[in-house]
Amino acid sequence: MLKFDVEKFMQDGKATYQLRDTIEKVVNKVFEVDFENVILTGVGGTIFEMKSVKDILKKYSDIDVKLVNAAEGLIKKPKNINDKTIVVTGSKSGDTIETVNFASWCKSVGARVISFTGENDNPLANASTYTVVSDIPGMENTYLKLYLFATYLLYKVGSFPEYERFADQMYYLHDNLARWRKEYNPIAKSIADRYALVPYQMWIGSGVVWGEIELFTTCILEEMQWMKTRAVHSADFFHGPLELVDDSFPIYLVKGEDEFRELDNRVERFLKKLNLNNVVVIDTKDFILENIDEEFRYILSPIIFNNITRGRLCYQFEAITNHDLDSRRYYRQFEY
């Protein structure tokens, strides 16, 4: 399958799963001293990933958790960050300037900073109180680490008694991911055949997958394919974007699995009334879990969406656009 080395993929999955211990140890360390709130931070892809972490923490608990974009946080210096605060962030390179500087500031006001980063010794690691170090590629692995972290944190506050079972079952996550990639590959190819070269596309969705929709459209389609995209939250669709809709561009509707699915359903009903030819529905429910309990689908739905888009669709786009996913013309190419 195009750009998919299944053996390497499974090895990376196992290596990530083995970080469970490290992650639990970091969380146990955090619990040695009381905390009152959790700040999830980063920029770009990291802040989009953290949106689902926030949703998961909020769904299962009353933990006071907020997202702060590091670029804004550096300016705002939020009053609710202090020595009772846990700050969670990440940067694989460890040198994302906004994240490093904001982490340093958080630490300087007494917050404990937990970073997910690629090395023991990089600017972000050095600005942090605790680190989870791993340079394993693949966003599915980033999510697996973050969700093990989030669910163990929930377990520790008494809000996720299912943790052991959830974490045990994550051993089987990559089997599922690899199978879904195989299943979705021909669908991804047919989507790319039809739409890889269009000048504009709209992606619509809501709920816990929304952050990943923003990530995919912004950090993958815009940054890596120079594709003009418009991500629309299902709650906003009927207040502006709907008037753009016709058959002249593809409309991707992502249906999630949480209570906000009814917002996606409303968009779907509207689009059906228009009898459009270019609507692509991606429903995370279509992907069957093996050896993982159904009740964990909510937590895993951003990984499902990521797995078939970042893991498949964008490679099929790349094959047609001939635009290398790894090339950048501006990003980190010079000082700005």
Next chain:
Amino acid sequence: MLKFDVEKFMQDGKATYQLRDTIEKVVNKVFEVDFENVILTGVGGTIFEMKSVKDILKKYSDIDVKLVNAAEGLIKKPKNINDKTIVVTGSKSGDTIETVNFASWCKSVGARVISFTGENDNPLANASTYTVVSDIPGMENTYLKLYLFATYLLYKVGSFPEYERFADQMYYLHDNLARWRKEYNPIAKSIADRYALVPYQMWIGSGVVWGEIELFTTCILEEMQWMKTRAVHSADFFHGPLELVDDSFPIYLVKGEDEFRELDNRVERFLKKLNLNNVVVIDTKDFILENIDEEFRYILSPIIFNNITRGRLCYQFEAITNHDLDSRRYYRQFEY
């Protein structure tokens, strides 16, 4: 001047200014019983307007204030809405379904709901505890009402001692707005001459004007002109959207006047390095206040931006696109 009846505009301004008394009375009523938090809600344009209200309340006070999109709120039923909550919302027609239903739910759990709406007797008014009724058109008037409300609320909690002076000076707001419209009209025309027919445009900004940038791109350019636009927050620009940038489409950079201006400046420095020909900088600082103190520029900057875009630029676009700002093909045209 194209679609600008200055006499009517000034009359509407005076009529809105006269609502000051009503607004103060509503806030005084609210203060008869303790409240612990404020929820700003609505959908579409209203939720975008409320973003600046949130920023203003947060800048001057420690009031616990949160935004909740009414469509999401109806599903989520946030736990922090109860009999200690003030809910603020608006809908001129008073029949925006998500807003009406969410306001009803908030009231049913004991919250006091304040609505800005067009009539005494419409679904939203009937679902509210207090109303500020006025059917005066013009978003500058919507903002004036909201900001008089917000600043008087701040005054009542002891966080905005400047209130009397601010509110008195709002008597002169429309003189300034009318003058700026006149000054900006030829600039708006030259922008429209050049860019009204482009297939895609990007709008970038941050801070207290960000909500109004989202409103203008979504509810005006997309909904009323069917123009494909991408609104990018300056904090996100360097993590995806920057790779799209070249001379093939216009890039509008909105520079605000608060502490986040440095994020806009960073984007501007980057764009300058690329020597692009299609960058339009809109700086709210360029508009000089008369009879209103400089210290109030922060609060007024979303109105400044709205005044020259919704008040001028979109009419100049309309004149070239021949796309009537009032026509809709889907919105409220049938059940969905």
